Amino acid sequence: MHFGPHLLLAALEGLVTSAVLALTALGLSLVFGVMRVVNVAHGEFFMLGAVLAWAVSTAISGHPAIGFVAALVIAPLLVGLVALVAERLVLRRLNYNPEGTIVATIGMLYIIQQLALTFYGPEARPVEPPFSYRILLPWFGYSGYKLSVVAVSAILLVITWLVLTRTKIGLIMRATQYDRETAQAFGIPVERVYAGVFAVGAMLAAIAAVLIVPISQAHYLMGQDPLLLSFIVVIIGGLGSLRGTVVAAVLIGLSDGIISMFFSPTLAKIIATLVVAMVLVFRPQGLFGTTSR
């Protein structure tokens, strides 16, 4: 293949990464933006989504599409439930103290990871894609499923944006984010908003995982990279800024796809991580964010 098609392939792969990353990072960003909680267990919710997707789709026989659709509905709901329980039992009792919640979510990370290892095992297992249509480009064929992942993610992002900016629920969430105490004084059930946001954040990660699992297989350690990348995206995009998160996800996903096609992936990660750390040091509000309150 020549350089042009090669670059196109890298860009397409990068776009798929971006789409999934944007969903995952959006979950992290929502939780941080509204609750001021850094959820270190976010990557494990992602992993849990993928593992549950495998469980659901193998339990259901018949056409792979049926199993996949069932997984796309059931897995995120279960993950949301787990997150809700964790929020009730742990985060609320800590009164959302930033340092306490970091330590507690580190604890959750280990618990979820270990339980996945115990009950799911160390193997990587595939989930069959719902359809296997290949789009023929002049230079190579490309998986139609991968492109549909991009489309579905884009739709979900638009829906989230609409909910945040155009509905009452979104208004309540933004009010809580802006000023927790005043919101409470106006009769907004802040604790219920927090619980809901934490569950939705985890569900977004789980949806992203179900979408990616036909491409990359489910494994109990698969949560680590998305966690780090989501952190990077959220920081570059500005903590708590939705638009910034999406732009940063596309930026990171594309550059990750292109850089790791031409250079060593370890070197790509080193550079990306170092750049992000420097952004945090010298421009803590992120590249697109405004100064946080």
Place this chain on the structure above:
Amino acid sequence: MRDASPAKAYALHIGVIALLFALNFVLPDYHQGLFARIMALAVFAMGYNLLFGYVGLLSLGHAMFFSAGLYGAGLTVYHLGWGVPEAFLAGVACGALLALVIGLLALRTSGVAFMIVTMMFAQVFYLLILYFAAWTGGDQGLVIQQASRVIAIGDASLDLTDPTVRYMSALALFAVVLLITLAVVRSRFGRVLVAIRENEERTKMLGYDTVANKLAAVVASGAICAASGAAYALLFGYVGSSFAGVQYSILPLLWVLLGGAATTLGPLIGTLFMYYVTDITSGFTSAYLLIVGVALILLVLFAPRGIMGSIRERWLGWLP
């Protein structure tokens, strides 16, 4: 409150050191080895505690200081054939230098950003170790041969692979660092650090250079953690990238939280306790991380002060 009893505090700490000395002759072989490891790692926890407990800076990247010491000592022995004392100093120097650079950068941030920045620098350090696998051994790590772990003093020689020598070397390092921490936290400098933790703005207003004090604390903490790493490499003869991973940044946090942040003996108690819990439970379950996770959550929910912190609060107000 704590001023009243310097003699009591020093007596207690020297008592603990004497107890650990005596244990060498009582403990069975297996536990003697475990205790040597615990003392070396307790030094890591003490270094972490200096920053987390006293200055209130929660770092999620201290594995990089530990592994700077580990590799600083390990690589100079392995590749350059340095002697044990020089290698140990090289390890400590690497850690202190790294801490200086990281401190200058990371201290520009605070709170959550500080945690994430330290975590990311540690991740970069970890990836660099993997990237330069030709020298560091990458995932596999390097084994330091017994022959290069002998200190020659005139005609006599100390073989660090001998269990008793190893135990005593770990104890010596532990004792020195314990007494240094005790002296530091009782000093003017230590009090300024606590003042920064309690109210940084006010401390600044009183005329203290808080940034310089924090930087000094980061460097001291990094150097102590590197000393632990260097000792670990030389005493146990293995350096590997797993020591630079995120888990080794979380473990000292866990040990310190368990033992009691901002207490001088807490890090030892926490490390000891956690090591034995995992040692005992590993008999009937391999779910080691599950225990770490549950312990972290329970601690932060029900005992944020840890073991020594609770004892100080309830009974012994003079405990340093």
